Amino acid sequence: MADEIDWDSFPLARKGNQFQDFTEGQSLPHHWGRTLTAGDNAIFSTATCNWNPMHLNAEYAKAHGHDDVVVNPMLVLCTVVGLSVEDLSEVGGPFLGMEDVTFHRPVYPGDTITAASTVVETRESESRPNVGIVTWHTEAHNQRNELVVDYRRTNLVAKRRAPKDGDT
8 A cells, every 4th residue: 555655745844943043023923832731731730740739639720729730840841832832843952941030920730821922132153064053032921922931942953055056
């Protein structure tokens, strides 16, 4: 069966942005968002051995002033980074770090998180001519448009190659 498939009729779709696609001040709204569920929270918390009862015990969370368990903030952060990958770093390049991560309010099961990033800085790499360095400020909001987390993230980002002789 595989021998009958015309693989040329399925060209690779280029995704992501390269260094030259980013300009300081540019705003990049990320795709449709993600609703975080109680199951997501329980699996993430137990898989990461985070036994904080605030994330796993509804009665404990209620006794501390919450309506339900609080979604593990690291799951929220990982989800927001994931929402941004296609626009910011999918083309490739090492992750250089995050700074100024601030969790502004709790996220609860059923909350839908959306995110957008703004290019803060772009600069050439002094040691690697095929990449540049880009820093973004990312903000994530819940369905009530309340800020839940923001941070700065920096990556090496691949540059677009100059066409070689014979390239089309």
